[in-house]
Amino acid sequence: MSAAEELYEVSLVVNGVPRSATVPARRLLSDFLRHDLELTGTHVGCEHGVCGACTVLVDGRPIRSCLQFAVTVDGAEVTTVEGCTRPDGELGHVQQAFRECHGLQCGFCTPGFVTTITAYLEENPAPTADQAREAIAGNLCRCTGYQNIVASVLRAAELRAERA
Amino acid sequence: MKPAGFAYHRPATVDDAVAVLAEVSPAGKVLAGGQSLVPLLNMRLAAPEHLVDINRLTELAYVRVDGDEVTVGALARHADVEHDDAAYAVLPLLRDTLEHVAHPTIRNRGTTVGSIAHADPAGELTAVLTLLGGTATLRSMRGERTVAAADFFTGPLTTCADADELVTSVTFPVPEGRTGAVWTEVARRHGDYAVCGTGVVVTLDDDLRVAGARSAYVSMGPEPAVLDLTDAVAGAMYDDADWAAAGRLAAGRLEPDDDIHATAAYRSHLAEVLTARAAGDAARRAAVA
Ligand SMILES: Cc1cc2nc3c(=O)[nH]c(=O)nc-3n(C[C@H](O)[C@H](O)[C@H](O)COP(=O)(O)OP(=O)(O)OC[C@H]3O[C@@H](n4cnc5c(N)ncnc54)[C@H](O)[C@@H]3O)c2cc1C
Ligand code: FES
Ligand code: FES
Numbered sequence: 250m251s252a253a254e255e256l257y258e259v260s261l262v263v264n265g266v267p268r269s270a271t272v273p274a275r276r277l278l279s280d281f282l283r284h285d286l287e288l289t290g291t292h293v294g295c296e297h298g299v300c301g302a303c304t305v306l307v308d309g310r311p312i313r314s315c316l317q318f319a320v321t322v323d324g325a326e327v328t329t330v331e332g333c334t335r336p337d338g339e340l341g342h343v344q345q346a347f348r349e350c351h352g353l354q355c356g357f358c359t360p361g362f363v364t365t366i367t368a369y370l371e372e373n374p375a376p377t378a379d380q381a382r383e384a385i386a387g388n389l390c391r392c393t394g395y396q397n398i399v400a401s402v403l404r405a406a407e408l409r410a411e412r413a
Numbered sequence: 414m415k416p417a418g419f420a421y422h423r424p425a426t427v428d429d430a431v432a433v434l435a436e437v438s439p440a441g442k443v444l445a446g447g448q449s450l451v452p453l454l455n456m457r458l459a460a461p462e463h464l465v466d467i468n469r470l471t472e473l474a475y476v477r478v479d480g481d482e483v484t485v486g487a488l489a490r491h492a493d494v495e496h497d498d499a500a501y502a503v504l505p506l507l508r509d510t511l512e513h514v515a516h517p518t519i520r521n522r523g524t525t526v527g528s529i530a531h532a533d534p535a536g537e538l539t540a541v542l543t544l545l546g547g548t549a550t551l552r553s554m555r556g557e558r559t560v561a562a563a564d565f566f567t568g569p570l571t572t573c574a575d576a577d578e579l580v581t582s583v584t585f586p587v588p589e590g591r592t593g594a595v596w597t598e599v600a601r602r603h604g605d606y607a608v609c610g611t612g613v614v615v616t617l618d619d620d621l622r623v624a625g626a627r628s629a630y631v632s633m634g635p636e637p638a639v640l641d642l643t644d645a646v647a648g649a650m651y652d653d654a655d656w657a658a659a660g661r662l663a664a665g666r667l668e669p670d671d672d673i674h675a676t677a678a679y680r681s682h683l684a685e686v687l688t689a690r691a692a693g694d695a696a697r698r699a700a701v702a
Pocket of ligand 1: 297298299442443444445446447448449450451452487513514515516519522523524525526527528529530531533535536537538574578579580581604605606607
């Protein structure tokens with residue numbers, strides 16, 4: 250393309266805070282969050298939609314941030330793993346469950362699991378073990394073997410119910 | 414990897430979108446949910462000069478049930494179609510199939526029309542549209558046309574849509590008569606692209622005897638084709654028909670390829686077994702319909 254790439258101002262409400270930056274149209278939402286807004290909690294594994302590490306919530310729904318241009322979702326509300334805490338900044342119910350159940354080892358995949366599970370429990374507050382497994386089927390983890398992540402989903406549901 | 418640069422357009426109406434497409438044709442590509450296109454851009458397998466982003470065309474974000482058909486607009490996400498209760502009530506096959514299309518996170522963004530416009534031979538909705546004898550509606554500055562699924566898909570990842578045309582909607586007709594329809598597939602992991610998948614529609618007469626059976630497939634050929642299986646089972650009671658024979662008839666007519674996921678022989682075996690299984694289930698559904 251030509252040397253002078255056209256730039257767009259993109260404004261999002263990220264974890265409740267209005268943020269904006271001026272970027273080329275080809276800036277992926279994942280890179281917008283990480284590079285332009287310096288929110289490096291969102292991880293990038295495969296950049297073609299397969300691993301799920303980059304999953305964030307856009308208007309409450311989990312999506313792959315590596316498969317969207319920031320400019321496409323201009324104006325949206327975005328929740329990243331940094332926003333999955335309690336209002337006082339303490340660990341949120343999903344994060345707390347991962348800690349208690351040993352749901353992570355290297356932690357690379359964890360941001361994508363935490364966002365995915367947070368949204369899932371809003372719609373399905375009391376999943377069975379089978380449903381918990383299905384809920385995380387779109388995310389890859391190379392360390393844990395998934396058993397402890399399934400346990401974390403079930404524990405997070407309990408914590409969420411207790412805190413409600 | 415990152416996409417190459419492109420000129421970006423974000424029209425707010427369908428009229429504006431087709432005007433931009435006409436202006437940049439043939440160097441433009443429509444960007445819908447991005448779940449197939451953005452991986453290709455990221456890997457630089459595609460580098461279109463212009464992208465026409467249709468995510469603001471909220472006038473196309475609909476699922477409409479009109480008596481005997483379901484029409485899906487180009488901005489309806491897979492998840493919107495899957496969760497539409499009115500569509501499920503008249504055509505449960507749509508939800509039953511969509512549950513096999515990728516994972517919920519992908520379905521939140523990917524559009525049903527986009528998956529049909531993409532014409533992936535592994536895309537379940539291409540087979541369902543063909544199986545039901547559905548249509549795609551295309552708009553350009555030159556006008557609007559409605560094309561039958563059988564004519565729309567012209568090869569792997571290719572359709573009859575011209576570079577200046579926007580697919581505005583697709584229409585899935587509800588099968589007539591006492592029918593049952595089932596989708597089934599085998600994938601390495603639920604949500605992955607299927608190694609072999611089939612949709613079967615079985616029609617029964619008033620005495621619950623088989624009057625018709627047809628099937629369509631993914632990952633079994635370059636583009637979706639419908640097989641008529643009626644000869645193998647015509648006139649049999651719904652719970653006593655020789656569905657294995659229907660499976661053999663289907664497998665004999667399909668010519669799958671080998672690839673890294675499966676051999677052609679394994680695919681043929683799956684087609685035989687899955688066709689028989691889906692057809693039997695479809696017949697039982699038709700009997701209680
Ligand atoms: C990890 C992963 C797994 C997946 N698994 C499956 C699966 O099992 N089965 C399956 O069927 N799909 C699967 N998909 C693909 C998914 O269903 C896509 O959403 C779909 O194929 C394309 O829809 P889209 O809206 O994302 O289109 P885009 O990616 O935006 O576009 C795809 C192509 O269609 C064209 N296009 C899109 N909309 C229009 C339109 N209205 N008019 C004209 N042209 C248009 C674009 O120009 C582009 O060439 C998977 C995707 C991922 C990332
Ligand atoms: S980085 Fe987005 S899915 Fe892997
Ligand atoms: S904890 Fe290492 S990839 Fe999941």
